[in-house]
Amino acid sequence: xxxxxxxxxxxxxxxxxxxxxxxxxxxxxxxxxxxxxxxxxxxxxxxxxxxxxxxxxxxxxxxxxxxxxxxxxxxxxxxxxxxxxxxxxxxxxxxxxxxxxxxxxxxxxxxxxxxxxx
Numbered sequence: 001x002x003x004x005x006x007x008x009x010x011x012x013x014x015x016x017x018x019x020x021x022x023x024x025x026x027x028x029x030x031x032x033x034x035x036x037x038x039x040x041x042x043x044x045x046x047x048x049x050x051x052x053x054x055x056x057x058x059x060x061x062x063x064x065x066x067x068x069x070x071x072x073x074x075x076x077x078x079x080x081x082x083x084x085x086x087x088x089x090x091x092x093x094x095x096x097x098x099x100x101x102x103x104x105x106x107x108x109x110x111x112x113x114x115x116x117x118x
Contacts, residue, residue, distance in 0.1 A: 040116045042066070044095075047109045050082070055102040061095035062114035070113035071096025077106040 046060040062068050068089045073096075075081050082103025090097045096112035 041069075042114050043111060044114060045109060045111050047107065049107045050100060050105065052105045053102045055100060057097050057099040058108045058110045059090055059095050059097040060110040060112040061090075062112055066114035066116050067093055068096055068112050069115050072111050073098040074109045074111075075106050076109075077104055080104055082106055 042063065044060050044062060046058055048056070048058045050056050058073075060071065071087070071089065073084070073087055075084075080103070083101040085099040085101050087096070087098045089095070094114075096110055098108060098110050100106070100108065
């Protein structure tokens with residue numbers, strides 16, 4: 001059992017260490033290892049309030065020239081939360097969007113992780 005643990009630690013250390021000439025690995029806020037990147041990485045956010053019985057979408061756009069590589073959302077409802085229809089990159093791959101069905105009033109915050117191309 002201890003041997004397996006030591007092998008697993010050695011493999012994890014090797015994967016986390018960049019090879020010569022490579023940029024280091026980045027980790028997301030929840031410590032998930034991301035592929036090596038050479039460009040700048042930024043988070044952007046957008047917020048909007050949707051009235052009761054109003055369907056809609058909210059989008060966080062990356063800075064000009066950046067591409068979206070991750071995203072998410074947060075809802076602050078005044079009662080039960082409305083149904084989330086979709087949460088995904090926008091059609092231009094330069095932002096993240098969340099689409100909500102009509103429901104109770106809610107404040108929506110959308111976040112996008114954006115990277116500058118090499």
